[in-house]
Structures are given as C-alpha cells and as structure tokens.
Amino acid sequence: MSRKSRRRRIAFWTIISSSGLIVIIGLFALTSNLVIIHSAKSHLVSSPAEAPLAQTAIVLGARVYANGNPSPMLADRLNVGIELYKTGKVKKLLLSGDHGRKEYDEVNAMLRYVIDHGIPEADVFTDHAGFNTYDTMYRARDVFLVESALIVTQDFHLSRAVYIARALGLEATGISADLQVYAYTRQVTLRDWLARVKAFFVLHISKPEPKFLGPTIPIDGDGRASRG
Numbered sequence: 001m002s003r004k005s006r007r008r009r010i011a012f013w014t015i016i017s018s019s020g021l022i023v024i025i026g027l028f029a030l031t032s033n034l035v036i037i038h039s040a041k042s043h044l045v046s047s048p049a050e051a052p053l054a055q056t057a058i059v060l061g062a063r064v065y066a067n068g069n070p071s072p073m074l075a076d077r078l079n080v081g082i083e084l085y086k087t088g089k090v091k092k093l094l095l096s097g098d099h100g101r102k103e104y105d106e107v108n109a110m111l112r113y114v115i116d117h118g119i120p121e122a123d124v125f126t127d128h129a130g131f132n133t134y135d136t137m138y139r140a141r142d143v144f145l146v147e148s149a150l151i152v153t154q155d156f157h158l159s160r161a162v163y164i165a166r167a168l169g170l171e172a173t174g175i176s177a178d179l180q181v182y183a184y185t186r187q188v189t190l191r192d193w194l195a196r197v198k199a200f201f202v203l204h205i206s207k208p209e210p211k212f213l214g215p216t217i218p219i220d221g222d223g224r225a226s227r228g
Helices: 002-039 072-085 108-117 132-140 155-167 184-205
Strands: 056-060 093-098 124-127 148-153 171-176
Touching: 002 093, 002 155, 002 184, 056 072, 056 132, 072 108, 072 148, 072 171, 093 108, 093 132, 108 124, 124 132, 124 148, 132 184, 148 155, 155 171, 155 184, 171 184
Parallel strands: 056 093, 056 148, 093 124, 148 171
Antiparallel strands: none
8 A cells, every 4th residue: 555545544534533523522412411401301490489398499609790799690599599488488598609719709799688688697508619500519418418409590501400409319499590681691501501511421420529518517507607
C-alpha cells in the first residue's frame, strides 16, 4: 500500500470514528433528557393548591442583585414557598443557594425575604452550600434528614430538580414558580437541556459527594440551628 493510500485510509477511519462518537454523545444527551422529563412528569404540579403535604418546601436559589434584593425569578420561588407554608402544605422552609463567596450571598437574601413576609425564623432552614441542584438534594437528605419535600423552582428547571431528588431517595414533588415572563428564558432553557445530561451522568455514573456535608441539622427541629 502506498503512503498516499495509507493516509487516505487513516483519514477515512478517523472520520468514521469521530462520526460514531458524535452519534453516541448525541444519543446519550437525548436519552438523558427524555428519561428525566418523562420520569419527573407525574411528580409535577402547577400550583400550591395541587401540592401534597410534605415536611418542607425546598426553595432553590437564583440570582440576587448587588443591593441584596432577589431577582424576579428568585422572588417568585420565595413567594410560592411562603404560600406553601401559610396554607399548611409544609411546616418548614429549606432555602438553598450559593454562598460560596463573601461578596455574593443568595441564602441570607432569601432568609430576609421570607422573614419579612411573616415566616417564623424557627421554621426556616438555610443551606449555604447549595452550589448546584445535586448538592442541594444530597444535603437535604444527609444533612437536614429530609424525607419528603415540595421543590420550588421555575418550569425549565423543575424536571431536573425533581428527578435528582427522587433518584437520591426523597419523596419529592415539584411546584412551578412561573408567576411571570422572565428575561433570558431561551438561554436558561437551553442551559438546562445540557444540565440534564450532566445530572444523568452524575447520578448514574460518577456519583460524587457534595463539596460540603457537615453535621446533621434535622428538618423537624429549629431552623435557627442552620445559621452560620
């Protein structure tokens, strides 16, 4: 075989291998999304009135402005969590968000908001290490000893959050917090399509522990024990 023929043969099989790899990755991504969306579908409700009773509402963090005010997306999540508490669907709120940097604090902004809206401090738990949805649900189970939860977030995120929670053993139902039209909806929807692929990989293949765990703070106790 000539050198030229050999190069052509190598190029041909390189293209075939690359194409096969792209197909496999694409199928994995598509399958991950379909499995997560289908599995969570029967555990989603559109309003607090439809929600079952649970130990706690897990309100997932989102952007907080520099002045400490929650973004509209986060405020809507908090408002739904407040409604779940005030209508007796849950006895506790678990506020989980990003407080990994001193200059950025989702969790205390969330705490101030719910207290200002009449929720007793003792019934509000704060998770300062909810850096992502997987960490939040893992810590809800292992740190806060949650068994049943209503998960509050927007629709684009809800299937993934519920799937992760249930895969980790929580009796979880998702509550939609879509109370208005938000900016960047297309961007966050696309991002979550990719995030579902990562979640499927993390849950079923890599299975890491969260960045932080720590001592247990039972959700049926006093929420003030979670401050720090």
